[in-house]
Amino acid sequence: MKYSEKISNKLNELLEKNYDAEKGYLNAASNVESKKLKIFFKKRASERSEFAKNLRTEILSYGQIPEDNGPFKGTMHRNWMSLKSMFNSNDEEAILEEALRGEEASYDEYCEILKEDDFAPSTRKMLEMQKQTIQSAINSLKYQEKLVS
Numbered sequence: 001m002k003y004s005e006k007i008s009n010k011l012n013e014l015l016e017k018n019y020d021a022e023k024g025y026l027n028a029a030s031n032v033e034s035k036k037l038k039i040f041f042k043k044r045a046s047e048r049s050e051f052a053k054n055l056r057t058e059i060l061s062y063g064q065i066p067e068d069n070g071p072f073k074g075t076m077h078r079n080w081m082s083l084k085s086m087f088n089s090n091d092e093e094a095i096l097e098e099a100l101r102g103e104e105a106s107y108d109e110y111c112e113i114l115k116e117d118d119f120a121p122s123t124r125k126m127l128e129m130q131k132q133t134i135q136s137a138i139n140s141l142k143y144q145e146k147l148v149s
Contacts, residue, residue: 002063003118010113011123012067015055017106022048024102028095037092040144041099044137051130058123092148100141107134 003011025045029038056066110131114124 003059007116007118008059008062008064010116011055011059011064014109014113014127015052015059015066017109018048018052018055021045021102021106022052025099028099031095032092034092034148037096037144037148040140044099047133047137051133054126054130058126062120062123093145096141096145096148100138100145103134103138103141107131107138110134
């Protein structure tokens, strides 16, 4: 089986957004003082790295070439997190809010792509698992946000 260009493009967009999320989380980890939050953000970064690795493997296994360039939207999100952390001087609540916003956008993107019918069962299963992990991260971020507010 080989994916259509449309499906391949959507998977590549997710791949790029996961690279961006990983970098955003690493940036967040370096801009908080709380050791618990540092660990929390590094764990999220590691999850997103694993998501990207799995997406890359899946794209390759269905005859497409994975892209490694971050999209404009992801770059803007990453830059916004950099600016926000500079101006708010380690404002953990603001960083958590931005991370939550990013995860909610990711969750919506996964929901949207899963509306497609043209996935191999292995791809669908991987995307569903990643979406569930993102939902769990959203729940954790909301909890962390309550702790720092």
